[in-house]
Amino acid sequence: MIDLFTPIDLPYEYDALEPVIDETTMRIHHDKHHQAYADNLNKLIEGDDSLASMDLSDLMKTDNQPIKNNAGGVYNHNLFWQMMAPSGTTIMGERTKEKLEEKFGSVEDFKTEFEKAGLSRFGSGWVWLVRDRNGELSIVTSANQDNPETEGAVVILGNDVWEHAYYLTYQNRRAEYLSAWWQVVNWDRVEEII
Ligand code: MN
Numbered sequence: 001m002i003d004l005f006t007p008i009d010l011p012y013e014y015d016a017l018e019p020v021i022d023e024t025t026m027r028i029h030h031d032k033h034h035q036a037y038a039d040n041l042n043k044l045i046e047g048d049d050s051l052a053s054m055d056l057s058d059l060m061k062t063d064n065q066p067i068k069n070n071a072g073g074v075y076n077h078n079l080f081w082q083m084m085a086p087s088g089t090t091i092m093g094e095r096t097k098e099k100l101e102e103k104f105g106s107v108e109d110f111k112t113e114f115e116k117a118g119l120s121r122f123g124s125g126w127v128w129l130v131r132d133r134n135g136e137l138s139i140v141t142s143a144n145q146d147n148p149e150t151e152g153a154v155v156i157l158g159n160d161v162w163e164h165a166y167y168l169t170y171q172n173r174r175a176e177y178l179s180a181w182w183q184v185v186n187w188d189r190v191e192e193i194i
Pocket of ligand 1: 162
């Protein structure tokens with residue numbers, strides 16, 4: 001099998017996000033789940049030159065559901081690891097604060113709305129802060145491994161609300177995970193994109 005696609009390395013140690021996200025969850029999430037999306041995708045495109053020449057963004061837009069799902073799985077997790085940083089190593093920048101206040105009223109209101117959206121996503125999926133096609137900040141959710149960039153949005157921040165992302169520590173308490181997760185957001189990265 002050719003390894004066209006591989007998960008990015010974590011930009012920190014497996015235990016670096018503790019206690020918000022435990023080491024075992026990070027190991028399984030990165031080494032097993034993320035790796036499996038890449039392995040499956042590589043198998044699905046093997047031998048098809050037109051598919052093998054496409055990048056993840058293109059593969060996420062194909063009509064082939066298994067390819068779309070696994071390309072999204074690789075892409076979303078590559079983003080996700082970079083969207084986080086060990087607690088206390090980044091703080092929200094001025095530009096981010098201003099933009100969030102302008103759109104949502106306050107940073108707290110933004111967080112509340114984002115958590116509510118993540119909680120209301122039924123089943124597996126993601127909650128995102130995006131710049132939509134009209135240039136407006138917006139909170140959206142997606143099912144499975146879908147990503148709003150396939151519909152022309154720019155992803156600024158996103159949280160994985162699949163149970164595999166939080167179940168070992170939080171069990172069924174997704175709301176608790178969503179609320180704790182702010183501690184490990186990489187605000188430096190948000191500031192660059194927002
Ligand atoms: Mn995941």
